[in-house]
């Protein structure tokens with residue numbers, strides 16, 4: 001078994017005085033593995049990512065990053081420890097250039113030569129980022145902006161990347177590119193925890209799938225098995241499962 005990079009253990013979390021959204025949820029992600037969370041709207045998928053990245057403190061349970069208990073640390077601290085969160089929707093700074101957006105991701109790197117090497121690496125991984133390096137980010141298409149966000153997230157060479165609905169609003173061809181990039185991240189050894197509405201497409205890319213229901217992991221297993229699981233076919237995959 002590969003190294004467990006991220007372990008979410010028995011999490012309970014919610015917003016204000018409202019009822020708990022997560023009720024004893026546990027998920028682990030290994031190095032070089034894509035784990036996908038699927039489930040109905042409001043199941044708590046984004047909430048899992050918010051707790052993992054420090055945006056929301058859990059009421060109980062732990063977040064363990066590479067063996068270290070990081071529960072309750074701020075997002076900035078988690079980022080410098082190797083956990084990056086690519087939020088839902090577009091989070092590029094539209095008035096800034098692609099270069100400025102990407103280099104922001106390396107904000108803690110003081111060594112200029114190292115920063116330049118990291119920038120070259122992400123340009124290789126995401127060719128469109130290199131091609132549009134000097135362009136104003138807001139002028140790029142949605143799919144291109146998503147790749148700028150991925151590039152920015154990789155500038156600190158994270159061990160784990162949380163991706164919230166990366167294909168949202170993208171056409172099928174661009175969605176394919178985004179999933180190809182997720183596959184590429186995995187092959188560089190990054191652990192990916194992915195939330196996707198497009199459950200079928202996500203499970204086709206993921207190694208492991210977790211179905212959330214009532215604030216906990218209802219079903220989990222190899223993504224390929226879940227794709228063939230009749231319980232999922234009817235509920236989340238838009239019809240009967242393919243055999």
Ligand SMILES: Nc1ncnc2c1ncn2[C@@H]1O[C@H](COP(=O)(O)OP(=O)(O)OP(=O)(O)O)[C@@H](O)[C@H]1O
Pocket residue numbers: 015018021039040041042043044045046047048197
């Ligand atoms: N900032 C917030 N304040 C209060 N309640 C919230 C907040 N964000 C989410 N919730 C509630 O928490 C529950 C889970 O939301 P969450 O966004 O995690 O679900 P999700 O599974 O990601 O849904 P979707 O697939 O629709 O994006 C929902 O009932 C939602 O209304």
